[in-house]
Amino acid sequence: MxxxxxxxxxxxxxxxxxxxxxxxxxxxxxxGDPPSPGTIYRAVTDRPVKGQGGIFLKTPDGSAYLRGVKGIGQGEVLQVQVTGYAEPGKAIPVTHKLLFKSRYAIVTPDTPGLNLSRRIRDDDVRDTLMELAHESMDGCDMGLILRSAAATAAPDDVAEDIAAMRALAEQVVGDEGTDPEALTLGDAPHVxxxxxxxxxxxxxxxxxxxxxHGVLDAIDAAQGARVPLGGDMSMFVEPTRALVAVDVNTGADGSFAAGLRANIACARALPAALRVRGLGGQITLDLAPMPKKERRSFEATLRAAFRADDVDTVLAGWTPLGHYELQRKRARLPLSEVLS
Incomplete structure (x- = not known):
């Protein structure tokens, strides 16, 4: 369809x-069962990790780990937000920079200022939204970002969204409790x-x-490693304990350009393959053979593919052995774990 x-x-x-x-x-x-990204805790600091600039926190869902902090002692109360899913046996990753995110608006308590998505380029639309932002955030010291979807939405819907996120942010930031507690939960799949x-x-x-509508069949296929790339080409996406390995195959095509075609197809299909399988962390691509001069074409296609992806991914580059590496945020639970 x-x-x-x-x-x-x-x-x-x-x-x-x-x-x-x-x-x-x-x-x-x-x-999933673990706390989802976006969950906000009132947490209590536990013990610092010397030399790494991080500290463990006590939360109602277990130990959490906060990076990049200085001058925070044991027993202090902090508000932190879950940023992703923890690797097995590790603490929940959190940040102290809270975001209250909805369809049209993001309220940022720690970053004042009113901003619009760069994707909104029409000057008249930008002026209208900025005026709406000023009206909705009047008297509030928190920051606001209006997302690209606000450009085509009804002004009343955008204003309602801003008001809801502002109210939630003010409620959470004004909390004065002292024991570990979940102040808000991350959004469920339908939301x-x-x-x-x-x-x-x-x-x-x-x-x-x-x-x-064929979703169950597609999920069954995603639980396997093979991803068809058109024709006889394919890639295999296989998680291991250390990393996610991606192997690209040209199939029966033995022509000179087969490797580049398969690698370009891999670049275009990889973001969706990782999203659907819920895979993140270190990802290593074992690409089909292609001339070094074609690497730029592959890299350009890969960048374009991940630019449209909503999960933070760092394109690390080539290894001495000719593999290509990425580092991807663990924003989803692995499909194999959720459906086990």
């Missing part, structure tokens, strides 16, 4: 959302889909829509 579809359903008793683009599963959100999948799409909410 052509076009974009957002499907809201449940799988294995868990709330889930799927984004299908031209009949292919492009993104998948499934509710996340509404918040972040803002491009035009058909919305399907019927119970059982995952089965009737």
């Amino acid at each position: 052509k076009g974009r579809q957002i499907l809201l359903d449940h799988i294995a008793g868990r709330e889930a959302a799927a984004l299908m683009v031209d009949g292919v599963l492009s993104d998948l959100l499934i509710e 996340l889909a509404w918040r972040d999948w803002v491009d035009t799409a058909d919305i399907v909410t019927d119970e059982g829509c995952f089965e009737s």
Whole structure:
């Protein structure tokens, strides 16, 4: 089926959302057991990690780890926000820079100022939104960022979104408790889909829509390592304890340009393959053979593909052995873990 579809359903008793683009599963959100990114804790500092500029914190969901802090002693009360999922056996990653994020607005308590997304380029729209931002944040010292989706939204909807995020931020920041507690929970998949999948799409909410629209079949395929790249080309995405290994194959095509074609196809398909599988951390690409002069074409395609991806990914570059490495935020739970 052509076009974009957002499907809201449940799988294995868990709330889930799927984004299908031209009949292919492009993104998948499934509710997990660990605290989700966006959760805000009132936490108590435990013990610093000497030489690393970090400190462990006590939260109601276990130990958390905060990087880049100085001058914080043991027993202090801090407000921190979950930034991603912890690796097995490790502490929950958190930050002390809170964000209150919705579809149109992001309120930033620690960063004052009113800002608009750079993607909003129409001067008249920018002026209208900036005026709305000033009205909605009047008397508040917190910062505000209006997201690109605000450009096409009704002004009343944007104002309502700003007011809701401002009220939540003021409530959380004004908290005066002293014991570890979850002050807000991260958004569940259906809210996340509404918040972040803002491009035009058909919305399907019927119970059982995952089965009737082919999502379950796509999820079954994603639980395997093989990702078809067109023709006889493919890549295998396989997580190990240390890293995610990606192996690119040209198949039966033995022509001189086969390697570049397969690697370009890998670059375009890789962001969705990682999103759907919920994979992050260190990622190593074992690419098909291609001339060194073609590396720039591959890198340009890879950058463009990840530019449209909403998970922070660092393109680290080439290794002496000719592999390409990335470092990706663990923003999702691995599919194999959620459905185990």
